[in-house]
Amino acid sequence: MIVLKRFLRSPEGVVGFGVLAALALLALFATVLFPGDPQRIAGPALLAPFVDPALPLGTDRLGRNVLAGLVHGARASLVVGVAAALIAVILGSIIGTLAGFAGGLVDEALMRVVDAFQIVPGFLLALAFVSVLQPTLPVVVTAIALGAWTGPARLARAEVLSIRERDYVASARIVGMHPLEIALREVLPNALPPVLALSAVIVAGAILTEAALSFLGLGDPNIVTWGSMIAEGRAVLRSAPFLSIVPGIALVITVIGTYLFGEGLAAMLSRRDRQAA
């Protein structure tokens, strides 16, 4: 398909996809690579990386396998990141599209709701939400989505508003197309690609927010996440900095990979350039 070729032509996209694919595979096979509970004691405490081949990245304060924690933590990051972004994008698209089509009072009302959610910084909103309810995975996902849905909502609405004015929508009306069909066939398929491209950035943000929540001790305490690993490493930052640095690097690579993938998506979905005269 031509669209796929366009994606492959963007080096950032390909690199990003590679990073994410590798991460997804790791996360998928976490239990195969490191069976058992990653939080169990695997060896002596504070073992440095590259010393014991059975514990390639060493152990933490309690003797837990850092690499096992890293790989299992990938699961949490990716699951939370993707799930939160999915909810944010779907919810935002629906509300933004509704506002764009309805216009008038409905549009005004919905946009004020968007304003309300946008005024509070996303992270603080997530923080407040998790603090009030129990810190389980679904709650964390919802909390992050609550802060992230406004971006897609505004973008979807802007796209719908602009596309409604285009000649091809006018042509569809003149030919006698039913408004519902116009919405589903003419407007939405052309309005959503930019929102899709935005979703990659939202995943990146969601992963970071999850890490930050875990770092503060507000994540799900029963699973390993990169944020909680970084938090654990704080106590021994001077004697064993690798405990915080390693998951930190994993975070950075993941976020950059997601972002690059988003760039590739945007390149793939962008409109064709017109011929120069």
Add this chain to the structure above:
Amino acid sequence: MIDLIRLEDVSVTYAGQSHPAVVDLSLALAPGEKLAIIGESGSGKSTLAHAIAGLLPRGASVKGRIEWPALGRPATPGADFGVVFQDPGASLNPVLRIGEQVAEGAQRHLGMDWRQAERRALELLEAVHIPNPQAVLRAFPHQFSGGQRQRIAIAAAIAARPRLLIADEATSALDTLVQAEIVALLANLVTAEQMALVFITHDIALAARLADRIAVVHRTALVEIGPTRAVIDAPRSDYTKHLLATHIDLSDPPRIGMARP
């Protein structure tokens, strides 16, 4: 008299394209001469203009020579030539005031200070017949119509008294009335300021109204070039003959029967 610009066997290929946009094109422009370049979309006429103005996109390969014999050195944009585009939005910055944009050329290339440049901007706005120029200095592009924006773009392009003005389909997006005004304005301006004019258009009648010489471009090649009347009355190239034959003129007989059905 020494030529102002000389192009010798110029070929341009855009990055990522296998076929060139312009092939082995040679032409020369005398100082103060008005040359019209005519062609249809995809002919290469805009590529030619961009090559002269040094505005080709990154990665475009240029073969052949583009020289400015009368200058004796490569041309400086703004100082030696100005460009007006089809879309005034491309020439004018929507967030800057008109005065700033029109005066910029004079400030940068004529070494004027702000006060002198502002006076020059006023002169220029009057020369392009913009009413109330004092108020216009502080206004923004979106407050004006397409035709007015094009006049302002022309004023900005000639601010530093360049030797050449390139108008790339500068009237194609305007209605017939405004188009006629702008063309008359261009003709008077270049004569008064002794500038050469390269006028790119798809309308052969418009070119005939304005130009000393006409160059016809078809599918990357220059197929004919000569004095206006010679090209219009006695075209040598088949393509020029085709353009003239398919031109719809006001004096043509109607294609429909004149009686009401």
Add this chain to the structure above:
Amino acid sequence: MSALLDVRGLRKTYHGGGRSVMALDDVSFSLAAGETLALVGPSGSGKSTLARAITRLIRVDAGQVAFAGTDWLGLSPSGLRRQRRAMQMVFQDPLDAFNPRASVFSAIADPIRIHRLAPRNLWRQNVLNLLDRVQLPAGLIDRAIHEISGGQRQRVALARALACQPKMIVLDEAVSALDVSMRGQILDLLIDLQAREGLSYLFVSHDLAVVNAVAHRVAVMAEGRIVEHGPTHAVLAAPASPMAKSMIAAVPRLNATRTS
């Protein structure tokens, strides 16, 4: 013969930024079957607004439109959708007039599908017939709209309009964006279709030379009003209004002497 289209007293005012602009100021005219009426005027004269008002793309503040015997402005949304196919439109920008994802087939088949003008197994044949009527090769049928040339796209737009079996087509600067050597062909096609099928055209244009070629009658607009109208040859030979005179003088002629 009663007129196909009868427009009386259309008014439309735009309000914005503290100012009001009368885009349409008491506009009235009529169009007979098989006739071409040109609407000419500079940008801002209201001709595009008029075209959009008549096709009910925008609402008007006052006025009546009688089309094919119906109270056109009074139709309900569902009634309008059913009757709309009698009045079609071809737009100025051939690329923007189509869904970016459309193919030649889907664009032309839309009206046939929407109005159930043929059973599904005959759609392809119908589209092929329409391609033939607009003088396009059958091989284009599965191509994407953005792959074909501007002139071809405008023919597809015409085929799409014809698929509705219309009585009238509004052509809003339909040849202005085409190459000069392509315009004549499209105009000839339009005239041919009119002669064979009795179509009426409302031809909006700022180009008087094109209007002279195709229109039986012309209405000159300025500032939202029709300031002059009559048979094309009469208006062009002896214009009465200042606007018509300016527009005629502004048309570049091939045989005029240079302004220098």
